[in-house]
Amino acid sequence: MLRNTESTYGKVTIIIHWLMVLMVVTLLTVGFIMADMDKGATRDSIIGLHKASGFVLLLLALFRWYWTLSGQNPKPIEGMTKAEIGISHAAKWTLLLLLLIMPISGVLMSMYFGYGISVYGLFEIPSFLAKNKDLGEAFEEIHEVIAYILIAVFCTTCCSRLKTSFYKQRQYTQPNARQII
Numbered sequence: 232m233l234r235n236t237e238s239t240y241g242k243v244t245i246i247i248h249w250l251m252v253l254m255v256v257t258l259l260t261v262g263f264i265m266a267d268m269d270k271g272a273t274r275d276s277i278i279g280l281h282k283a284s285g286f287v288l289l290l291l292a293l294f295r296w297y298w299t300l301s302g303q304n305p306k307p308i309e310g311m312t313k314a315e316i317g318i319s320h321a322a323k324w325t326l327l328l329l330l331l332i333m334p335i336s337g338v339l340m341s342m343y344f345g346y347g348i349s350v351y352g353l354f355e356i357p358s359f360l361a362k363n364k365d366l367g368e369a370f371e372e373i374h375e376v377i378a379y380i381l382i383a384v385f386c387t388t389c390c391s392r393l394k395t396s397f398y399k400q401r402q403y404t405q406p407n408a409r410q411i412i
């Protein structure tokens with residue numbers, strides 16, 4: 232079943248979800264490592280890979296928005312309080328928003344510094360913005376701050392998902408419900 236239903240997530244959502252989790256964790260780790268590296272060819276090639284993968288993640292995030300808004304989503308699990316449902320919804324939508332802002336800030340940072348994006352050497356997206364060092368530095372700052380916010384919301388979502396699993400184990404759930412974790 233490709234689409235989500237009232238009680239379960241579909242295959243497309245599940246595959247994209249885990250692909251994005253894997254990519255975000257890698258991009259965050261590599262991002263912090265490369266920010267501390269000395270300038271040179273190694274750092275440049277790692278930044279190139281980071282930018283290409285970040286761009287792919289942007290496309291996945293856009294698709295995820297389309298997929299979530301164009302279909303139905305599973306109802307909250309029975310037994311959860313209104314506050315828990317609210318927090319879990321807020322965390323989900325904040326995360327989806329951050330997963331757009333994060334790569335967009337990276338693209339704007341690169342372009343304002345005057346660089347395009349080579350997508351794994353397959354094709355090049357040229358910079359279509361006029362070079363502006365101040366704006367480049369502003370988006371560099373935004374890119375870093377959003378990374379920390381992303382980590383905080385990511386951890387909150389993980390805790391919320393673990394709690395959902397707990398409800399599931401305690402059999403407060405709909406019997407056929409299948410959560411992402």
Ligand code: HEM
Binds near residue numbers: 260278286
């Ligand atoms: C969700 C996607 C992304 C994540 C999670 C991510 C994460 C990060 C992190 C954690 C850093 C280190 C920040 C610091 O300590 O200064 C970083 C740096 C960087 N990111 Fe990203 N990034 C993403 C997407 C992108 C994209 C799409 C681009 C450009 C097309 C990009 C370009 C850069 C560049 C150039 C740096 C190095 C800044 C510097 O230190 O000179 N990132 N990224």
